Amino acid sequence: MTGFLLAAAGFVLAMVALGLVRILRGPGNADRLMAAQLMGTGGIATLLLLGAATDVPATRDAALTLALLAIFATVAFVKGIPAADDPDRTQESE
Amino acid sequence: MSLVLDVFSIAAICAGAFFFLAGTAGLLRFPDALTRLHALTKADNLGLGLVVLGLLPRAGGVLPALKLIAIWLLVLLASAIVSQLIGRAARRESRLQ
Amino acid sequence: MSWTLALEAGLAALVLGVAVWTLSVRQTFAAVVAFVVYGLALTLVWVRLSALDVALTEAAIGSGLTGVLLLGAAARLRATEADAVAERPGAGVRAAAAALAALVALALAAALLYLPEPAHTLAPAAMAELPATGMRNAVTGVLMAYRAADTLLEKVVVLISLIGVWSLAQDKLWGGRPGLLHHADPDGALAFLARRLPPVGIVAGIYIAWLGADQPGGAFPGGTIIAAMWLLAMMAGVTDAPPISRRWLRLVLVAGPAVFLAVGFSGFFTAGAFLAYPVAYAKALIVVIEVGMVLTIAATLGLLMAGPPERSDKP
Numbered sequence: 001m002t003g004f005l006l007a008a009a010g011f012v013l014a015m016v017a018l019g020l021v022r023i024l025r026g027p028g029n030a031d032r033l034m035a036a037q038l039m040g041t042g043g044i045a046t047l048l049l050l051g052a053a054t055d056v057p058a059t060r061d062a063a064l065t066l067a068l069l070a071i072f073a074t075v076a077f078v079k080g081i082p083a084a085d086d087p088d089r090t091q092e093s094e
Numbered sequence: 095m096s097l098v099l100d101v102f103s104i105a106a107i108c109a110g111a112f113f114f115l116a117g118t119a120g121l122l123r124f125p126d127a128l129t130r131l132h133a134l135t136k137a138d139n140l141g142l143g144l145v146v147l148g149l150l151p152r153a154g155g156v157l158p159a160l161k162l163i164a165i166w167l168l169v170l171l172a173s174a175i176v177s178q179l180i181g182r183a184a185r186r187e188s189r190l191q
Numbered sequence: 192m193s194w195t196l197a198l199e200a201g202l203a204a205l206v207l208g209v210a211v212w213t214l215s216v217r218q219t220f221a222a223v224v225a226f227v228v229y230g231l232a233l234t235l236v237w238v239r240l241s242a243l244d245v246a247l248t249e250a251a252i253g254s255g256l257t258g259v260l261l262l263g264a265a266a267r268l269r270a271t272e273a274d275a276v277a278e279r280p281g282a283g284v285r286a287a288a289a290a291l292a293a294l295v296a297l298a299l300a301a302a303l304l305y306l307p308e309p310a311h312t313l314a315p316a317a318m319a320e321l322p323a324t325g326m327r328n329a330v331t332g333v334l335m336a337y338r339a340a341d342t343l344l345e346k347v348v349v350l351i352s353l354i355g356v357w358s359l360a361q362d363k364l365w366g367g368r369p370g371l372l373h374h375a376d377p378d379g380a381l382a383f384l385a386r387r388l389p390p391v392g393i394v395a396g397i398y399i400a401w402l403g404a405d406q407p408g409g410a411f412p413g414g415t416i417i418a419a420m421w422l423l424a425m426m427a428g429v430t431d432a433p434p435i436s437r438r439w440l441r442l443v444l445v446a447g448p449a450v451f452l453a454v455g456f457s458g459f460f461t462a463g464a465f466l467a468y469p470v471a472y473a474k475a476l477i478v479v480i481e482v483g484m485v486l487t488i489a490a491t492l493g494l495l496m497a498g499p500p501e502r503s504d505k506p
Contacts, residue, residue: 001100006194008107008145010201013235015111015118017205022122023130024212024225030127030184032224034134036258037176038121039231041138041169042114045145046235048162049107052152058407060158061399062238062246064165065412066231068392069255071172072419073227075381076255078179079373079426080262081187082220082269171387178380 005053009046016042033077040070099151106148113141127184135173142169199239206232217276219265223258230254243407244330247399251415252492259422259496325474327405334409335477339466343451346487350448353491357435359499366436367504369497375428385427392420400485404474410481414488421493432497434504440490447487451480 019038023031044063051059120133146166153159209232213225230253237246268275280288317329317337324336334342360367375381393416400413424430433440454476458467468476 001103003194004104005107006198008111010194010198011111012114012141012145013198013201013205015114017201017208019118019121019134020205020209020228023134024209024216024221024228026127026130028127028184028187029220030180030187031130032221033180033183034131035224035228036231037173037180038134038138039228041142041173043231043235044165044169045110045114045142047238048145048149048165050235050238052149056241056243057154057158058243059238060161060165061402061406061408062234062243062250064161064168064395065247065250065399065416066234067165067168067172068388068395068416069250069419070231071168071176071384071388072423073231073255073258074172074176075179075384075423075426076259076262077220077224077227078176078183078381080220080223080259080266081183082266082272168391172384175380175384 002053005049009049009053012042012045012049016046029081033074033081036070036073036077040066040074043070103148103151106144110141110144110148113137113144117141127188128181131177131180131184135177139170139173142166202232202235202239206236219268219272219275220262223261223265226261227254227258230257244328244403244409244412247407247409247412248415251412251419255419256415256492256496263496263498323470323473324468325404325470325477328403328407328409330407331403331409331477335480336468336473339451339455343448343455343466346448346451346484349491349495350444350487353444353495356495356499360501364500364503366434367500368434368502369432369494369500370425371501372431373426373428377428381427382429385424385429389420389424392423393417396420396489397485400481403481404478410484411488414485415492417485417489418492418496421489422496425493425497432494435494435500436504440494443486443490444494445487447480447483447485450483454480 016038019042020035023034023038026032026034043066047059047063047066051057051063114137117133117137120137121130124130124133143166146162149162150159153162206229209225209229213222213229216222216225230249233253234246234250237243237249265272314329317333320337321327321329321332324332326332326336357365375385396413396416398413399408399416400410401408403409403413421430425432435441454468455466458465461467461472462469
């Protein structure tokens with residue numbers, strides 16, 4: 001069971017890595033926005049599987065922190081996208 | 095009983111891993127930022143949900159199990175909102191080009 | 192090859208790959224996104240190294256908040272970005288930089304590989320004295336008891352850096368509100384998130400801060416999560432950055448170091464030295480310090496990210 005959980009964690013990590021290769025390059029910034037989301041969700045799945053495999057319950061707290069901060073980072077990216085046509089985006093309505 | 099739970103865990107986690115695979119396949123193959131966004135948020139969240147489901151029997155108590163579900167609900171809320179924001183940004187960018 | 196080794200090799204490859212990408216991509220925004228991904232991946236590395244307190248802090252500060260800081264810097268540098276991207280340093284400079292980086296990496300690798308075996312460590316001594324501090328988490332014991340003076344100085348340094356950021360304001364704007372005003376459609380998705388998430392995030396932050404006594408966690412990751420929630424609310428326009436001249440704000444900012452100092456000085460009377468805790472009250476005193484620290488860290492980090500005052504407070 002531990003071996004299976006580790007293998008599952010490794011598989012999810014490999015999927016995240018593959019996805020990152022694609023969207024970090026992605027033409028345009030909209031693709032790159034998704035990178036934090038991908039790493040966040042995949043990272044949480046990997047952490048939860050690792051935590052169950054190594055029987056360290058505190059890993060769940062790390063997954064919780066990762067979840068909150070990945071959300072925050074993605075929102076910050078969306079607000080911080082360089083937009084060619086409006087210089088002070090922060091004062092534009094959503 | 096624990097054998098049944100183990101089989102359930104393995105089945106759910108395998109299904110979750112499959113959805114992660116599907117999500118990444120979508121990321122690699124879809125032509126457009128919006129379609130890639132769809133693949134990412136729908137598939138990865140379902141994948142995470144199934145992984146959480148598979149880990150529930152191994153959580154060791156009601157409170158840790160609730161924590162796992164809370165993490166999943168948080169990610170679900172986040173990606174629902176975030177897909178809106180990213181989708182809007184993607185449309186704005188494609189309109190500028 | 193065991194699964195563990197394969198997993199760790201894959202993780203190392205991922206971290207290295209993202210790091211190389213961060214350095215080589217030319218647009219600032221893309222580089223910042225890659226940096227945040229790098230930080231999130233590094234969290235997994237820390238977990239594999241059984242350093243969960245560091246993992247929590249990495250997720251909180253190393254990726255989330257530092258990413259926002261870099262985004263803010265990138266926004267201010269937008270005007271010169273085209274020139275910066277077009278500039279290519281000469282071959283000589285690049286060769287020298289590569290040589291220097293390789294030298295540092297080799298030195299680190301040598302230091303790591305030639306560590307004496309068994310490594311000199313104070314860990315058994317630290318663990319032996321831990322019950323006297325009332326903590327069960329060794330990291331918190333080190334931070335709050337054995338090396339409490341370090342932690343106190345760090346808090347003061349963070350406060351001083353905030354004052355440094357504030358000093359970048361124009362004279363006539365001193366005392367005003369940091370950053371520009373953010374607008375968001377009050378019925379829109381972002382405002383919805385900024386109303387639903389912060390309560391959950393604040394509870395999670397307090398939970399992780401409270402957990403630090405017995406398990407990985409502590410005031411620093413907890414306070415950072417709360418700061419991130421405050422920043423989220425500010426970014427969505429749900430709340431506005433407070434003017435820096437407000438007294439309550441300044442009280443919250445100094446609460447952490449002030450409580451820390453007070454407990455430290457009381458140590459002269461109760462246990463004979465600065466920052467000494469009487470054994471019976473050690474845990475209670477540390478908890479009191481941590482409450483102050485959570486407030487100060489949340490407020491300070493939030494304001495650091497918000498930037499110097501850019502709007503006058505006077506109508």
